[in-house]
Amino acid sequence: xxxxxKTAEAAARAKRDSRVLAAIAAExxxxxxxxxxxxxxxxxxxxxxxxxxxxxxxxxxxxxGPITARLVFDEKKIESAVTGLREMIGLEDPVGKVLxxxxxxxxLLLEQVACPIGVIGVIFESRPDALVQIAxxxxxxGNCAILKGGSEAVNxxxxxxxxxxxxxxxxxxxxxxxxxxxxxxxxxxxxSCHEAVDLIIPRGSGEFVRYIMDxxxxxxxxxxxxxxxxxxxxxxxxxxxxxxxxxxxVQYVAACNAVETVLVHKDIAFxxxxxxxxxxxxxxxxxxxxxxLAEIHPGVKPAAEEDFRTEYLDYIVSLKIVDGAPAAIDHxxxxxxxxxxxxxxxxDDAARLFMAGVDSAGVYRNxxxxxxxxxxxxxxxxxxxxxxxxxxxxxxxxxxxxxxKYLLFGDGNIVxxxxxxxxxxxxxxx
Amino acid sequence: xxxxxKTAEAAARAKRDSRVLAAIAAExxxxxxxxxxxxxxxxxxxxxxxxxxxxxxxxxxxxxGPITARLVFDEKKIESAVTGLREMIGLEDPVGKVLxxxxxxxxLLLEQVACPIGVIGVIFESRPDALVQIAxxxxxxGNCAILKGGSEAVNxxxxxxxxxxxxxxxxxxxxxxxxxxxxxxxxxxxxSCHEAVDLIIPRGSGEFVRYIMDxxxxxxxxxxxxxxxxxxxxxxxxxxxxxxxxxxxVQYVAACNAVETVLVHKDIAFxxxxxxxxxxxxxxxxxxxxxxLAEIHPGVKPAAEEDFRTEYLDYIVSLKIVDGAPAAIDHxxxxxxxxxxxxxxxxDDAARLFMAGVDSAGVYRNxxxxxxxxxxxxxxxxxxxxxxxxxxxxxxxxxxxxxxKYLLFGDGNIVxxxxxxxxxxxxxxx
Numbered sequence: 001x002x003x004x005x006k007t008a009e010a011a012a013r014a015k016r017d018s019r020v021l022a023a024i025a026a027e028x029x030x031x032x033x034x035x036x037x038x039x040x041x042x043x044x045x046x047x048x049x050x051x052x053x054x055x056x057x058x059x060x061x062x063x064x065g066p067i068t069a070r071l072v073f074d075e076k077k078i079e080s081a082v083t084g085l086r087e088m089i090g091l092e093d094p095v096g097k098v099l100x101x102x103x104x105x106x107x108l109l110l111e112q113v114a115c116p117i118g119v120i121g122v123i124f125e126s127r128p129d130a131l132v133q134i135a136x137x138x139x140x141x142g143n144c145a146i147l148k149g150g151s152e153a154v155n156x157x158x159x160x161x162x163x164x165x166x167x168x169x170x171x172x173x174x175x176x177x178x179x180x181x182x183x184x185x186x187x188x189x190x191x192s193c194h195e196a197v198d199l200i201i202p203r204g205s206g207e208f209v210r211y212i213m214d215x216x217x218x219x220x221x222x223x224x225x226x227x228x229x230x231x232x233x234x235x236x237x238x239x240x241x242x243x244x245x246x247x248x249x250v251q252y253v254a255a256c257n258a259v260e261t262v263l264v265h266k267d268i269a270f271x272x273x274x275x276x277x278x279x280x281x282x283x284x285x286x287x288x289x290x291x292x293l294a295e296i297h298p299g300v301k302p303a304a305e306e307d308f309r310t311e312y313l314d315y316i317v318s319l320k321i322v323d324g325a326p327a328a329i330d331h332x333x334x335x336x337x338x339x340x341x342x343x344x345x346x347x348d349d350a351a352r353l354f355m356a357g358v359d360s361a362g363v364y365r366n367x368x369x370x371x372x373x374x375x376x377x378x379x380x381x382x383x384x385x386x387x388x389x390x391x392x393x394x395x396x397x398x399x400x401x402x403x404x405k406y407l408l409f410g411d412g413n414i415v416x417x418x419x420x421x422x423x424x425x426x427x428x429x430x
Numbered sequence: 431x432x433x434x435x436k437t438a439e440a441a442a443r444a445k446r447d448s449r450v451l452a453a454i455a456a457e458x459x460x461x462x463x464x465x466x467x468x469x470x471x472x473x474x475x476x477x478x479x480x481x482x483x484x485x486x487x488x489x490x491x492x493x494x495g496p497i498t499a500r501l502v503f504d505e506k507k508i509e510s511a512v513t514g515l516r517e518m519i520g521l522e523d524p525v526g527k528v529l530x531x532x533x534x535x536x537x538l539l540l541e542q543v544a545c546p547i548g549v550i551g552v553i554f555e556s557r558p559d560a561l562v563q564i565a566x567x568x569x570x571x572g573n574c575a576i577l578k579g580g581s582e583a584v585n586x587x588x589x590x591x592x593x594x595x596x597x598x599x600x601x602x603x604x605x606x607x608x609x610x611x612x613x614x615x616x617x618x619x620x621x622s623c624h625e626a627v628d629l630i631i632p633r634g635s636g637e638f639v640r641y642i643m644d645x646x647x648x649x650x651x652x653x654x655x656x657x658x659x660x661x662x663x664x665x666x667x668x669x670x671x672x673x674x675x676x677x678x679x680v681q682y683v684a685a686c687n688a689v690e691t692v693l694v695h696k697d698i699a700f701x702x703x704x705x706x707x708x709x710x711x712x713x714x715x716x717x718x719x720x721x722x723l724a725e726i727h728p729g730v731k732p733a734a735e736e737d738f739r740t741e742y743l744d745y746i747v748s749l750k751i752v753d754g755a756p757a758a759i760d761h762x763x764x765x766x767x768x769x770x771x772x773x774x775x776x777x778d779d780a781a782r783l784f785m786a787g788v789d790s791a792g793v794y795r796n797x798x799x800x801x802x803x804x805x806x807x808x809x810x811x812x813x814x815x816x817x818x819x820x821x822x823x824x825x826x827x828x829x830x831x832x833x834x835k836y837l838l839f840g841d842g843n844i845v846x847x848x849x850x851x852x853x854x855x856x857x858x859x860x
Contacts, residue, residue, distance in 0.1 A: 389833045406824045410798075
């Protein structure tokens, strides 16, 4: 009960401070980012010491190697985080942009102006660099951030939070521009703060994200699954297809934008399969094929129906022969996760059909699904990738962290005058 | 059980057809709107006959006069609906707009393109003209619509749906571009179709909309409350203030954008109250005042705390004296519904402070809150007003009914080349 009160109170404070932060000038926000960068640089030793404690605890607890590796936050990582902060200062201010300016009448002016969303709760994985990056994205976009990091990084996160909070407040930001939650129980408390928290961004396993989405009235932005497809059309260039499938599968198998299912047009299967199977075998990728593939390549392990619904995040790919683009589109819209799907073809009509018909955040032609990323799109930084269809879709940068309000400037104008014909709107965009 | 299956099956058909509709050209969609307008004109007699049945049933059931009045759909209303349809044909196509075109590399082009959301469920009040308007908005924006109208209008809605469906399919639209649900039980079934339905737009009483928001995993766009405020600053022009408050309160008391609470700066209360109280009394408006007002105007009925949380939708207004703009902003952010709030002032600094600090979809200066409306903003048509902060905020026109996807066009590009430094992005907006 006291835990609930603590989180709810922190969220209410963040809500109040979010209105102060929303009205703070870009120079102050950018100035705070600079001060935070300086402070992180200056206090590298304290950060490394805290990180050593987390690493020792992780080793003592026998945590798996990849998790321990992600925990590392040494001088090199600090430097890279500081560089990221300094680059963010240079990005255009997403707040205050006038999106529409329209004269409704000679003395009645409508403006649609970008503004911060308010309070954003971010629940993220073990990497401590995520804390720095997310805090900076929220600050740059004028939002108060409530952060909950992985428990393995508790010492590192606490020191990072202390440095960021102190530097930000010294630069003129309100106290609750950033809040750190430390216990797992606080996640549940946070999810029930729908009056104070405007948006939740969960990052982590599909299961975890689904849990968050199912247990909060607060809007959630992100993705639970990344079940990406590549469709090799009959008019594909085979060497491009092999190269793109290899990159999409093995360039980083644990990524949400790695390919999990390859769909192959029946007319190109005979020509494509030998080089593709050889390439994948050479990279240690296990292929699980549909019945039609098993007929022509009896050596391939058969895929179960469940395989086509599985995000392997591993050196495994499922493979299915289809009759053409419409069947590929149907398969993707039915089994996919609306993340990123690609067609390999030299045929413009097939590409157009596929790109219009596939209902995903990213639909690609002749390139790797691994390009689905805010940095690779040139957004400078990303807070996550959304597979929802509303607000922001695909990689989400600073623009996904703002909303807008309508400002209307009059001089005593009343609706009665327009309703009763004494005056008329003239709608002129300026 | 069979009812659940029926709605879920209809939603799944709509989902399939939504992919067909999304790829249909603007000319076909506009052509269908024209055919629908023609068909509604030609079959006015059948529509009026069905409407007579609904009106007779409403009278027999002793429904209140205002509900019966909203049910009327006669030749004049048909003509006005047809005019609305023809005007919509002339509006710019919201689908296919390129929002961003960026070269990531010389042979790698990123496009962010507006596209339909997919399947939209709209649950609306008794007015049959709402069916025509919502069907047209969804069609123009390339979305499949699942509609549930008020049960009092069942005969009128059935005939309207039949005409619209027949004309649309004849014009080349897929069968399920529009679906009509008729029983109340189907609303619950629809709310559970989160795999097929992308967005729910409920229109009706606050209680009803809250119920919808609390009982579906599907994103909901709209508003449950319209608790709008006007703050009269100490630098207000008193005659403007009186005129704007009168219009905001009585021009249409049942509207969500009518004012419910007036906040008055303490330094202007003595000068403002006599003309304001006289004007409101003359219009039959009951005033409920805070303790400070009761001290200076003992005749005013005292307001309870609950009054400041009440959307009267009636000839009642609550009134509170505040110490200045910061107190007014706090009150609005605490008690308001984030719909539309106005300041009356001749002081630019006070206006700036208020407009930055109030966290609402619309923040106005020196004009009536009743301007919060898609038609008055020049959107041509509106599907509703959103008090949520994500996706669309305030009056929602066609632009709120589309999302976007990212298209990436390559020529064999793989991420490995960029990750390993063989190639570099150059990010050039075109």
